[in-house]
Amino acid sequence: MLDQRVDLAGVELKNPIVVPSGTFGFGREYGQFFDLSELGAICVKGLTPQPREGNPAPRIAETPMGILNSVGLQNPGVDTFIAQELPELRKHDVKVIANISGNTPEEYGGMCEKLSAAGVDMIEVNISCPNVKAGGLAYGTRPELAAEVTEVAKRHAAVPVMVKLSPNVTDIAEIARAAAGAGADALSLINTIRGMRIDVKTRRPILKMNTGGLSGPAVLPVAVRMVWEVRAAVDLPILGMGGVSTGTDAAELMLAGATAVAVGTASFADVYAPVRIRDELLALAEAQGLSRISELTGAVRPWE
Amino acid sequence: MPIQAECTVAELVRLNEFAYSMTLETGEAMAAQVSCGQFVHLKCGGERLLRRPISVCQWGENTLRVVFEVRGAGTAWLSRRKPGDRVDVLGPLGRGFDLSGRRLLVVGGGIGVPPMLGCAQEAARLGKEVHAVLGFRDEGRRMLTGDFIDCCRSLNVISDDGSTGRKGFVTELVEEFLQAQACGTCDPVLCTGCSGRPAPPEVLACGPKAMLRAVAQVCQTYGVGCQVSLEERMGCGVGACLVCACDMADGRRKHVCKDGPVFRAEEVSWDA
Numbered sequence: 399m400l401d402q403r404v405d406l407a408g409v410e411l412k413n414p415i416v417v418p419s420g421t422f423g424f425g426r427e428y429g430q431f432f433d434l435s436e437l438g439a440i441c442v443k444g445l446t447p448q449p450r451e452g453n454p455a456p457r458i459a460e461t462p463m464g465i466l467n468s469v470g471l472q473n474p475g476v477d478t479f480i481a482q483e484l485p486e487l488r489k490h491d492v493k494v495i496a497n498i499s500g501n502t503p504e505e506y507g508g509m510c511e512k513l514s515a516a517g518v519d520m521i522e523v524n525i526s527c528p529n530v531k532a533g534g535l536a537y538g539t540r541p542e543l544a545a546e547v548t549e550v551a552k553r554h555a556a557v558p559v560m561v562k563l564s565p566n567v568t569d570i571a572e573i574a575r576a577a578a579g580a581g582a583d584a585l586s587l588i589n590t591i592r593g594m595r596i597d598v599k600t601r602r603p604i605l606k607m608n609t610g611g612l613s614g615p616a617v618l619p620v621a622v623r624m625v626w627e628v629r630a631a632v633d634l635p636i637l638g639m640g641g642v643s644t645g646t647d648a649a650e651l652m653l654a655g656a657t658a659v660a661v662g663t664a665s666f667a668d669v670y671a672p673v674r675i676r677d678e679l680l681a682l683a684e685a686q687g688l689s690r691i692s693e694l695t696g697a698v699r700p701w702e
Numbered sequence: 703m704p705i706q707a708e709c710t711v712a713e714l715v716r717l718n719e720f721a722y723s724m725t726l727e728t729g730e731a732m733a734a735q736v737s738c739g740q741f742v743h744l745k746c747g748g749e750r751l752l753r754r755p756i757s758v759c760q761w762g763e764n765t766l767r768v769v770f771e772v773r774g775a776g777t778a779w780l781s782r783r784k785p786g787d788r789v790d791v792l793g794p795l796g797r798g799f800d801l802s803g804r805r806l807l808v809v810g811g812g813i814g815v816p817p818m819l820g821c822a823q824e825a826a827r828l829g830k831e832v833h834a835v836l837g838f839r840d841e842g843r844r845m846l847t848g849d850f851i852d853c854c855r856s857l858n859v860i861s862d863d864g865s866t867g868r869k870g871f872v873t874e875l876v877e878e879f880l881q882a883q884a885c886g887t888c889d890p891v892l893c894t895g896c897s898g899r900p901a902p903p904e905v906l907a908c909g910p911k912a913m914l915r916a917v918a919q920v921c922q923t924y925g926v927g928c929q930v931s932l933e934e935r936m937g938c939g940v941g942a943c944l945v946c947a948c949d950m951a952d953g954r955r956k957h958v959c960k961d962g963p964v965f966r967a968e969e970v971s972w973d974a
Contacts, residue, residue, distance in 0.1 A: 423942040427960070430703050431941070433791070451947075451955040456935040458945035460752050465937065472955060522849050604935075614751050666938045667751055669706050670791065 400683055401690040404438070404657050407558040407583035407635050409493055412440030414658040414691055415648070415676040418586075418639050419444050419497035419522065419562075420469065422661035425490070436676070438658055439493035441586075442479065445513075445523055446498070447505050449475040457517050459595045459604035462670035464641070465663060466615030468607040471499055476509050480516040486487040487554045493519040494608045495560070505545050507554035514556035522637075523551045523582075526564030526589035538564035538589070541576035548580035560584035560637060562635050563628070565591050565617075570624045571631035578632040584638035585628060585661070588621045614663040617641040629655025629696055643671065644676020652679075704940065706792045711783045712765060715844040721813070722781045723759070725767045726791060727969045736761040738821040739798025739908075739931055739964045740769060742790050743939035745790035746776035754780070755936045755959070757817035757908070759846075766794075769816035769845070792799060795939050796963050799929055801825050803904030807879055808854075809917055811837040811872050811909025818908055825851040833903070834858070835879060837872030837913065841865035873916040876905065880924040902926050905914060906964075918967035928967035934958040 402413040411437045417428075419441040425434050434440065452472025459466040473479070476498070487494050496518040500506040510521055525547055526538035544561070561577040563570055565588040574585055586606050590611025595604045603609070621640025628636060638656025642648050643664040651659050659679075664671035683691050709732075713725040736758050743753035743878075754776045754848045760767040772778050783789060786854045799821050806825050810818035815836050825832045834854040838844045850857045859867030883902065907917045909929035921928035937943040941960025948958055949971040956962065956969075 421938075421943055423944070427938070427940040427942040431706065451953070452944065453947075453948065454955075455945070455947045457947055458752075458935045458937050458943075463749075463751060465751060467937070467943070467945055469947075472944050472947070658872065663751065666943060667745060667753065669940070 400680060400688060402680060402691075404692050405635070406439070406637060407520070407560065409439070409558055411493055411658055412491075413438045413676055414652065414679070415672050416441060416495070416637060416658050416660040417632075417665070417672055418660035418662040419524070421665055424479070426488055428665065429490075432673050433489070433599060434490040434492050436673050438493050439495050439519070440487065441495040441497050441522055441660065442483070443473050444471045444497045444499050445473050445476045445479050445509065446471055447476060447500065447509060449473065449478065452481050454606045456604060456606055457610070458685070459610065461593065461595060461612060461614070462616060464612050464616035465666070466595060466605060466610035466612050468605045468610035469605070476512055480512060483639050484516055484518070495520040495522050497522040497524050497562070499524040503550040506547050507550045510551050510554035510559070514535055514554070516701060518557060520558045520560055520584075521551065521555050522560045522562050522586055524562045524589070526562050526566070538573065539567050541572050544573050545576040545580040548577045552581040558583035560586050563587040564589050565620060565624055565640075571627050574628040574632045574634075579633050582634060584635045584637060585632070586639065587628060588617065588624050588640045591617055591620060613641065615641045617642050618647055618650070622650050625651055625656050626654040626698065642675060643667075645675050645680075645682050648675055648679045649682050649694055653696070653698040655696045655698075657692070657695050660685070704793055704795050707732065707789070708788045709791045711785050711787045711789060713785055714781075714783055717769065719842055720771045721748075721843070721845050722772070723767060723769045724783065724789075725765050726789060727764060728766050728791060732791070732793060733761050733764055733766055736766060736794045737798045738824045739817055740794040740796050740803065741963060742766065742791050742793030743795055743936075744780065744792075747779040750776050750779070752937065753939060755795070755939055756893075757931070757963075758794060758820055759816035760820050760823065769811050769813075778827050792939060797961065798958055799906050799931070799964050801828060801830065803830070803927065805831045805903040806833070806900055807833045807903045807905045808832060809836075809872060809876055809905060809907035809909070810834070811913040812839060812843065812908030814907070814913070814931070815846055818906065819849050821906055822850055823853045831855055833879065835860070835872055835875035837861065837875075837909065838866060839863070850931065871916070872909070872913060873920055876917055877920045878919065879903075880926060888956065904929070907931070914967075915972045918970070918972065921967060922942055929964050930967050930970065931963045932958050932965060932970070933963070
């Protein structure tokens, strides 16, 4: 019997499949299709200290095997999340990871205190949103800022802190080391890759914000490479994500070094994608004769 | 609760040079849930990641019918399906039209016409007095008008170039209809409350945003309730990914897939 459990920085997930922030709301919508308890964890829509309405539409463009989005962190604010959404999520046997974005280190700290008190299982510090002007991506592309935000979040959080890394950097290992040095308990990667599409008839970018973040199968190889590089650079558990749409994709990310894997954009094509991918991953592990799914983590055999 | 299922294509008919009608065997569980103005999210082949949202035109006990124009590779793929082929359907989705009014004017423009047929038919089934005004670019894009005649008390057609119906915009027909309802003594208010006079109609509209804006304006002038069905580039279709934002008059951003596609006209920010 395969042991499906994985340990993400002391948080035990019943299986390695997670849904990433921004693709799953607060679980209500996809909860119509399957029991949220089927998942290892839910990373909720990115939270900010105050409600945000996000960017103007269009916020999405289709790309070859992918999508660009520019939502811009539309969310009801951390207080409304704690009052209205967290109690609903708590009705399910699933770990809840609160994703947070701030404009200043102090904003991150304040949210960490509130969310720890409210009893989330883990906090994911977003230092990599490509779709907001202030904070966001800047924290994720400069090691010293990444370290500062991580350190403040750790100081105010009573639960494990996972830092979400941006792929929009020259050397992701450098940012990973900065976050690890500042006390991060885990890392998640990759956030979306900045991209752009243009309507050749109107000569207008399709997204109203001109640029956005690329996700979907097109980014999988980038994610696999970056998870592998980060795994080699730091000794922290990794939540791997980026373009996973099959169990084999999930296994690739685990082999590269991920402890758990998030399934996001795939849900837009198939509402059952996270559950299907979990089943495919488990079947693959069983076929390979593993006794624990965690045996996959970091087990890639790179060429010399 | 919406359902995701592989459905068999029962019929695919070309309505004109641009528009196709597809009838899908969805089974009763999906079809029984449909209300007019809702949409289904169709997977258009393996190469395209995103589903395509298409309004429901008509529905039966076990089937539903969608009408779409070929706009890109996804809808082109759909147009090449044959009876017996399978299409992955997610639906029904969204909030449709409120048919509680006693007298209804349905307004359709272009590819906004098909969902109004389902509305007109459902309203007629409910015993409402239904009138329709439809706008097309030209004769070549005219469709479904015979079906409207069967369920509507009156039907007027207009086209951009006058090749079918009169030349002009559908807004003119809406205004003429509303003018004809007014008693003339309480200008510009309708004859609401005047015994023996017609009750004010509720206007239900689907079409390009510029048309909807103009229809909403006319309705406001005449003090008539107006519901509009909006479009936006969509992702998940169920309200989770938040990409299909539409600007509301109060400065908030709602989502077409979950809060709409039908909104009350006064809710919408028409300047956005």
